[in-house]
Amino acid sequence: xxxxxxxxxLVVALRAxxxxxxxxxxxxxxxxxxxxxxxxxxxxxRHFDDDLLARVGGRYELTALGQVLLDRTxxxxxxxxxLFASQADFDPAKETREFKLVASDYAVSVFGAELARVVHEExxxxxxxxxxxxxxVVDDTATLLSAVDGLLMPHGVISDFPATDLYDDxxxxxxxxxxPSVEDKLTRQDLARLPWVTYQRTYDAPAxxxxxMLGVEPQVEVSVDSFQxxxxxxxxxxxxxxxQARLARLMAPLAAxxxxxPPYEAVPLQEAMWWHPVHTHDAAHIWLRETAARVGRRxxxxxxxxxxx
Numbered sequence: 001x002x003x004x005x006x007x008x009x010l011v012v013a014l015r016a017x018x019x020x021x022x023x024x025x026x027x028x029x030x031x032x033x034x035x036x037x038x039x040x041x042x043x044x045x046r047h048f049d050d051d052l053l054a055r056v057g058g059r060y061e062l063t064a065l066g067q068v069l070l071d072r073t074x075x076x077x078x079x080x081x082x083l084f085a086s087q088a089d090f091d092p093a094k095e096t097r098e099f100k101l102v103a104s105d106y107a108v109s110v111f112g113a114e115l116a117r118v119v120h121e122e123x124x125x126x127x128x129x130x131x132x133x134x135x136x137v138v139d140d141t142a143t144l145l146s147a148v149d150g151l152l153m154p155h156g157v158i159s160d161f162p163a164t165d166l167y168d169d170x171x172x173x174x175x176x177x178x179x180p181s182v183e184d185k186l187t188r189q190d191l192a193r194l195p196w197v198t199y200q201r202t203y204d205a206p207a208x209x210x211x212x213m214l215g216v217e218p219q220v221e222v223s224v225d226s227f228q229x230x231x232x233x234x235x236x237x238x239x240x241x242x243x244q245a246r247l248a249r250l251m252a253p254l255a256a257x258x259x260x261x262p263p264y265e266a267v268p269l270q271e272a273m274w275w276h277p278v279h280t281h282d283a284a285h286i287w288l289r290e291t292a293a294r295v296g297r298r299x300x301x302x303x304x305x306x307x308x309x
Contacts, residue, residue, distance in 0.1 A: 010047075011080060013040035015073045021053060021060045078147040079278070090283035092123035092291075099288055100129045102137075102144065103152035106227040107271060110246040111152065111166060115295045122291070132225075145276035149288060155270045156206035162275055164289050166296030169269040171207050172248050174234045174241045177256040186240070186263050188216060195221035197233040197241040207242060210267045231255035244269060245302045271296070 016026035017037070027037035045051060052066040062070065103112055108130050119126050133153065137144055141158050145151060151158075152166070175182045182190060191211070200223035211218065222233050228251060230241040235255040243251075248259050273292050279285040 007043075008080065010040060010044060011073065011077055013037065014044055014052075014069065015077050017041055017044070017053060018062060018066055018070045018073055021062065023053075075143055075147050090287050092126060092287055094125070095123065095284070096125035097284065098127040098129055099149040099284075100131065100147075101150045101152060101273075102133050102148050103130050104133050104227060106244055106247050107152040109228065109250060110169070110244070111271065111296060111299065114299065115292060118291060118295050141274075142276070145274065146278065149275065149279065149285065150292070151274040152271060153274060154206070155272055156267075158274065162277060162280060163272040164293045166271045166273055166292060167246075167299045169244045169246050169271060169302065171242055171262060171266040171269065172245045173260045173262060174231055174243055174248060174252075174257045175260050176235050176237055176239075177258055180238065182240075182260065184260070186260050188214065188263050191216045191218070191240070191263070193219075195219050195237075195239045197222045197224070197230050197239045199223070199227055199230070200225050206267050207269075210264075214264055231257045246299075249302065 012030055013026070013032070016029045017023070017040075020026040020029060023037050023041060024034050026032075027034050030037075032040070041053070048065060048069075050065040051063050052069070053060040054063050055061075101112070112128070112130055116128050119128060131148075133151070134144065137151070137153070138158060141151075141161065145161060155163075173186055175186070182194075196218040198218065198220050221239060224230070224233065227243060227247055230243050231248075231251045232255050233239065234241050234257050242262075245259075251257075252259060273289060275285065275289070
């Protein structure tokens with residue numbers, strides 16, 4: 001494929017056509033007349049040797065290839081938009097733009113809120129948009145990172161992408177106040193016999209792998225896609241939950257639960273911000289990464305005994 005011979009404006013037209021599935025509406029979306037958009041569709045059909053849009057009754061539907069291209073075009077558009085938005089200089093006090101960060105509710109709670117506060121003070125024209133980490137993040141990390149400004153995730157889950165360290169955390173357990181069989185300590189036998197509430201996604205893998213290496217197979221009774229829900233599903237039950245100490249400190253006062261230290265030396269958690277290499281030398285991204293790292297360094301340490309309400 002000779003990229004020099006391609007008209008990148010066709011990416012804009014292709015995305016509009018595939019999403020709108022209507023030539024007139026697609027033209028209105030990108031500011032082209034109906035004849036100009038029809039001409040763009042004809043060029044795209046010749047290039048792909050496929051109709052892309054096929055008339056079914058009184059409407060257009062995507063062909064099989066059109067369906068494949070729908071997601072790819074959206075990703076390609078985002079990459080091109082970010083590529084051509086790159087800047088040699090960046091003045092946070094004067095710029096107006098949005099940064100998109102992918103993060104779990106845990107990372108937004110213990111770090112993202114403070115990052116947003118600092119950004120508001122230092123760069124009032126900058127907006128932050130946090131979106132939930134998808135389950136397929138490990139399967140196609142490159143595609144995810146190409147369409148966003150950063151991914152907040154601990155070390156040990158993904159690799160081969162640039163990252164800057166943000167803050168340390170550690171794992172603790174939650175049990176209900178007045179738990180009938182757990183007093184001040186948990187035993188490994190407790191971990192095996194008691195029912196669990198777990199975070200259902202897979203990128204807390206280092207902590208889960210450690211339990212397996214210790215011969216503990218959690219009896220999962222409830223699983224959720226939010227770390228913040230764990231305390232409420234532990235309160236008033238026999239269940240236990242593995243949770244980050246920083247989040248436990250925030251959430252423990254809201255539910256009738258208490259923090260118990262693991263009956264083993266839990267693997268530490270090092271949260272980092274990951275990005276696609278295309279952003280490495282962009283001045284705006286450099287500012288974002290440096291600000292994130294600075295905010296992370298300022299977070300208070302959480303040591304044993306400091307997680308209780």
